[in-house]
Amino acid sequence: MTPVSTCTAFQGTRRIASGPLAEVALAVKRAADRGDTVLVFDDATSRPVELDLRGSEAEVLARLPAPAVAETQSDAPRGPGRPKLGVVAREVTLLPRHWDWLAGQPGGASVTLRRLVEEARRAGEGRDRLRQAQEAAYRFMAAMAGDRPGFEEAARALFAPDRDRFAALTEDWPVDIRDHARRLAAAAFDAPLSA
Structure with missing residues (x-):
């Protein structure tokens, strides 16, 4: 698993946890123990985060990836x-x-x-930030709101970028999905087109 700094977990249309991976993993473990199905998204990319929830909470935490800083330090010859x-x-x-x-x-x-x-x-820094923000917002929207009314038009507004139209088209989505999509999309609307 690629190191994740923060993530957000959803049970159906409800956000159940958001923050550092360890905190979210514990909330997801508790939900899974109740039999709930939960989806976890990396906050930076909106890629799904897969967690091994077997065993105790301590075992779940022990299996989480180490921070990215630890990856660069190695005793292997260079x-x-x-x-x-x-x-x-x-x-x-x-x-x-x-x-x-x-x-x-x-x-x-x-x-x-x-x-x-x-x-x-x-x-290319501004264009790269814009593209990455749009991709992250779209990836989340497709996973969580792909069957919602206005999804396709909201996606067009995201890539336009048209903040007001995006807000109007997502207004009727479930609150937690709408708010998370808007938070992700805000980075796209705020990203400068050039450095």
């Missing part, structure tokens, strides 16, 4: 690069004319490639 700085060597395939151009740049190929990547990343 390859070339500057691992203490976060630099990792990987293979890049370019045409000979690209290598010739890179060789002539101040600082060499690695410095130039890092600079070009950073510039491209900054230039």
